Amino acid sequence: MAADERFxxxxxxxxxxxxxxxxxxxxxxVSDWATDFSHLEPEWAADPYPIQDxxxxxCPIAHTGRFGGGWLPTRYEDVAAIAYDTERFSSRAIxxxxxxxPRELAPVGGSPPISSDPPFHYxxxxxxxxxxxxxxxxxxxxxxxxxxxxxxxxxxERDVVDAAADYAQHIPIxxxxxxxxxxxxDGPQFREFVEDLMEGINLPPDDRVAxxxxxxxxxxxxxxxxxxxxREDLTTYLIDAELYGRxxxxxxxxxxxVLLLIAGIDTSWSAVGASLWHLAKTPADRERLVAxxxxxxxxxxxxxxxxxxxxxxxxxxxxxxxxxxxMKAEDWILLSFPAANxxxxxxxxxxxxxxxxxxxxxxxxxLGIHRCxxxxxxxxxxxxxxxxxxxxxxxxxxxxPSAVTWAxxxxxxxxxxxxxxx
Amino acid sequence: xxxxxxxxxxxxxxxxxxxxxxxxxxxxEGYGKVLGDGAVPPLHEREARLAVANCPERAIELLExx
Numbered sequence: 001m002a003a004d005e006r007f008x009x010x011x012x013x014x015x016x017x018x019x020x021x022x023x024x025x026x027x028x029x030v031s032d033w034a035t036d037f038s039h040l041e042p043e044w045a046a047d048p049y050p051i052q053d054x055x056x057x058x059c060p061i062a063h064t065g066r067f068g069g070g071w072l073p074t075r076y077e078d079v080a081a082i083a084y085d086t087e088r089f090s091s092r093a094i095x096x097x098x099x100x101x102p103r104e105l106a107p108v109g110g111s112p113p114i115s116s117d118p119p120f121h122y123x124x125x126x127x128x129x130x131x132x133x134x135x136x137x138x139x140x141x142x143x144x145x146x147x148x149x150x151x152x153x154x155x156x157e158r159d160v161v162d163a164a165a166d167y168a169q170h171i172p173i174x175x176x177x178x179x180x181x182x183x184x185x186d187g188p189q190f191r192e193f194v195e196d197l198m199e200g201i202n203l204p205p206d207d208r209v210a211x212x213x214x215x216x217x218x219x220x221x222x223x224x225x226x227x228x229x230x231r232e233d234l235t236t237y238l239i240d241a242e243l244y245g246r247x248x249x250x251x252x253x254x255x256x257x258v259l260l261l262i263a264g265i266d267t268s269w270s271a272v273g274a275s276l277w278h279l280a281k282t283p284a285d286r287e288r289l290v291a292x293x294x295x296x297x298x299x300x301x302x303x304x305x306x307x308x309x310x311x312x313x314x315x316x317x318x319x320x321x322x323x324x325x326x327m328k329a330e331d332w333i334l335l336s337f338p339a340a341n342x343x344x345x346x347x348x349x350x351x352x353x354x355x356x357x358x359x360x361x362x363x364x365x366x367l368g369i370h371r372c373x374x375x376x377x378x379x380x381x382x383x384x385x386x387x388x389x390x391x392x393x394x395x396x397x398x399x400x401p402s403a404v405t406w407a408x409x410x411x412x413x414x415x416x417x418x419x420x421x422x
Numbered sequence: 423x424x425x426x427x428x429x430x431x432x433x434x435x436x437x438x439x440x441x442x443x444x445x446x447x448x449x450x451e452g453y454g455k456v457l458g459d460g461a462v463p464p465l466h467e468r469e470a471r472l473a474v475a476n477c478p479e480r481a482i483e484l485l486e487x488x
Binding site: 359 | 433434435436439448450472476479480
C-alpha cells in the first residue's frame with residue numbers, strides 16, 4: 001500500500017487559499033445591552049441571566065456593532081427558528097469573533113460537521129454518529145467512573161478543593177484523549193488549546209493565529225503518529241474514513257479533530273462545575289439528591305436547562321429583514337441556548353431551578369441538524385461525575401462565594417470553584 | 423394508543439429512549455426508533471406522554487385510536 005501522502009505537506013499548505021475578513025476589536029464596558037452587547041465583558045461572564053431576561057422583555061433581539069456587527073435573539077422561539085433555518089443562517093463560523101472565515105469555506109467550514117451547511121453537513125455528520133450513540137459511549141463509562149474516584153482519592157485530607165480545576169475539568173479531557181487515542185499526559189495542553197480557541201477572542205490577530213497554529217501543529221503530529229501506528233480509535237477511523245468514494249481531505253480530518261478535541265472539554269467541564277456550584281449553594285437540593293439518587297437524571301436535565309453551557313454562532317447569508325431586525329449579510333447571530341432555556345413563554349418558573357421538573361424540553365444541546373454530536377457522551381460524563389461526587393462527598397458548600405469565577409465567551413461554567421468538603 | 427417518530431424531525435437527542443426504554447430505542451446512528459409496533463400498554467400511557475413532552479424537536483406523535 002502506498003504511503004498516505006495527504007498530510008506530508010499539509011503543514012505548509014495551510015497558509016494558502018482564500019483569506020477571511022477582520023473587523024475592529026472593540027472592548028470595554030457595554031453602554032446599552034440592547035444596542036452594544038458583548039458576551040466577552042466581565043458583567044456577562046459573572047451573571048448573564050438578568051441581562052438576557054431584560055433583553056427578552058424589551059427587544060427581544062439585541063444588536064451590537066462590535067465584532068463587525070451581530071444580533072442576539074433571547075426568546076426560545078427565535079433561537080429555535082434560527083437553528084432550523086440553515087438557508088438564511090450559515091454555520092460557516094460558529095465562534096463569534098473579529099474574524100470571519102472566507103465565504104469559499106462553505107459548505108464544509110473549518111471544523112466539519114459543526115461548521116458545515118447542508119448538504120455536505122449531513123454526510124460529514126453521518127461519518128461520526130455511530131461513534132457517539134448512547135450505546136457506543138456507554139463503553140467509556142466504567143473507565144470514567146474509576147477516573148472520577150481517582151480524582152477524589154487525590155483530595156486526600158484537604159478541607160477545601162477546587163471542584164472546577166481539581167475535578168470537573170479533568171473528566172472530559174481524559175475521556176476524549178482516550179477516544180481520540182492521544183496521550184493522557186497531554187491533558188494540560190488541551191486546556192490551553194481550549195482557552196486559546198474559545199476565550200482568546202479579543203486578542204490581537206497575530207497572537208490569535210499563533211495560538212490556533214499550536215493546536216493544529218499538535219493535531220498534525222498526532223495524525224502522523226497514527227499513520228505510523230494505526231490503532232482502534234477515532235483518529236485512525238478519521239484517517240481511514242471515506243466520503244464520496246475518496247478518503248477525506250486532510251483539512252477535513254484535522255478540522256474534525258479540532259472539533260472532537262475542543263467541543264467536549266470546556267462544555268462538559270462547565271456542566272459538571274455549574275451543577276456542583278448549584279448544589280453547593282442549595283443544601284435542600286443537595287440533600288434531596290443524596291437521599292434520592294434516582295432523581296439525578298431528572299435533576300441533571302434541569303441543570304442543563306438552567307445553566308446551559310453552550311452558546312453557538314451563525315453568520316447571516318444575505319441581507320434580510322428578520323422578525324423586525326434589519327440583518328446584513330455577514331452579520332453574526334449569537335445563538336444563545338441559555339437565553340432560550342430561560343424564556344418564560346416556554347418554561348414555567350423559567351428562572352428557578354426545579355430539580356424534579358418532569359417536562360423539560362430544553363435546548364442545551366441545540367436544536368435541528370446541528371444537535372450536539374457528543375450529547376450522549378456529555379450526559380454520561382455529567383451523570384457519572386455527579387453520581388461519584390455525591391456518593392463520596394455528600395456534604396459540601398461554597399468555601400468562598402466571591403472566589404468563584406466563570407469562563408468568558410460562548411462556553412459558560414465555573415473556572416474556579418472552591419468547595420468546603422469536610 | 424400508539425407512538426410514532428417523525429424521522430424528518432428526529433435529531434437523535436435520545437430523550438425518548440432515555441426516559442421510556444420500554445417504548446423507544448436508538449438506531450445505529452442514535453436516532454430514536456419505536457420498538458415493536460408502537461402500541462402503548464395502558465400502564466405506560468403516562469410515560470409515553472412524558473416522552474412526547476420532552477422531545478426537543480417535537481418529533482414524537484401520539485395516536486389516540488379507538
